[in-house]
Amino acid sequence: MSKRLLLSRILKRSGVFALLDALPSRPGVIVLNHHRIGDASKTRYDRGVFSQTAEGLGEQVRFLQKRMPIVAGEELEELLTGKRPLDRTYAAITFDDGYLDNYTNAFPVLRSLGAPGIFFPVIEYAGSDAVPWWDEIAYLVRNTDRPVLEVSTPVPLRVQVGSDREAAIRPFLRHYKRPENQDSARFLQELRESAGCSLPEPGRRFLNWGEAREMVAAGMEFGSHTCSHTILSQQSAEQQRWELTESRRILEKELGLRIHSLAYPVGSSSAFTDETEKIAIDAGFSLAFAFQGGWNRSGSIRPSHVQRISPAPMMVSLESQVFGLTRAIWTP
Ligand SMILES: [Zn+2]
Numbered sequence: 001m002s003k004r005l006l007l008s009r010i011l012k013r014s015g016v017f018a019l020l021d022a023l024p025s026r027p028g029v030i031v032l033n034h035h036r037i038g039d040a041s042k043t044r045y046d047r048g049v050f051s052q053t054a055e056g057l058g059e060q061v062r063f064l065q066k067r068m069p070i071v072a073g074e075e076l077e078e079l080l081t082g083k084r085p086l087d088r089t090y091a092a093i094t095f096d097d098g099y100l101d102n103y104t105n106a107f108p109v110l111r112s113l114g115a116p117g118i119f120f121p122v123i124e125y126a127g128s129d130a131v132p133w134w135d136e137i138a139y140l141v142r143n144t145d146r147p148v149l150e151v152s153t154p155v156p157l158r159v160q161v162g163s164d165r166e167a168a169i170r171p172f173l174r175h176y177k178r179p180e181n182q183d184s185a186r187f188l189q190e191l192r193e194s195a196g197c198s199l200p201e202p203g204r205r206f207l208n209w210g211e212a213r214e215m216v217a218a219g220m221e222f223g224s225h226t227c228s229h230t231i232l233s234q235q236s237a238e239q240q241r242w243e244l245t246e247s248r249r250i251l252e253k254e255l256g257l258r259i260h261s262l263a264y265p266v267g268s269s270s271a272f273t274d275e276t277e278k279i280a281i282d283a284g285f286s287l288a289f290a291f292q293g294g295w296n297r298s299g300s301i302r303p304s305h306v307q308r309i310s311p312a313p314m315m316v317s318l319e320s321q322v323f324g325l326t327r328a329i330w331t332p
Pocket of ligand 1: 096097225229265266
């Protein structure tokens with residue numbers, strides 16, 4: 001018996017299947033939040049933003065399709081804003097940042113299974129070789145030959161790099177995201193100097209508008225993830241308003257669609273504020289997605305703060321849970 005089959009039998013016996021199969025009777029919307037789709041071990045950059053391989057995404061979509069409708073566009077908008085009754089569990093599948101692998105790896109899977117995905121590209125990254133801060137931090141910490149890395153912005157942080165580079169990356173990512181970090185350019189410059197290494201030529205890393213239009217023509221949806229992926233809580237109200245209205249304007253011009261969804265960059269509870277939510281509504285977004293928070297239960301949904309679930313490590317789908325558990329149990 002294969003390890004996966006064995007694990008699936010253990011799960012069946014323990015009632016996890018029954019629990020998951022009870023989900024469709026509960027009214028609400030599960031919104032999954034992916035970033036990159038592919039093999040995390042092959043990247044030179046941040047592995048933490050990979051949630052599935054293309055094959056894993058396919059299994060997850062098929063699992064969901066057997067149990068609940070996968071929705072996007074106006075249907076999702078009406079369900080989450082109360083214009084359409086939530087009579088059962090629905091799922092939505094979202095992808096933040098607009099990496100090229102969303103087009104090369106995720107899109108073919110979704111198209112072949114007839115499932116809509118919702119993509120939130122960053123305007124300034126579209127079609128570019130940009131290396132965003134999380135990818136640069138991961139690259140610098142993984143490739144430095146210095147034993148200790150330190151920055152002083154916004155407060156001092158000193159980390160022994162050691163042999164577990166993945167563990168050493170995390171405190172720098174957390175530090176960057178602190179709401180009091182008002183000078184992220186200085187933080188990165190300090191880290192570059194401390195690491196003493198520079199980025200290689202990356203090649204194109206983000207999908208372009210032509211690819212986005214091809215995805216729209218095949219039934220995919222797009223929303224805003226701001227112009228620059230700035231953490232909105234670190235910005236003035238005026239700057240936030242510009243990020244939201246300008247990104248919406250450019251998406252509508254490039255894609256020829258009404259854009260009604262926003263995903264807050266980073267999306268944790270400290271990455272946006274009540275004021276950000278008001279600005280999002282004023283800027284014409286009927287739905288705005290956080291990164292965390294669980295699933296959206298009927299009766300407690302706030303359209304300007306829709307909760308999402310990261311598909312890793314504890315994923316909603318059984319296949320994903322099986323993968324997560326398999327990795328945890330069987331990886332030496
Ligand atoms: Zn993002």
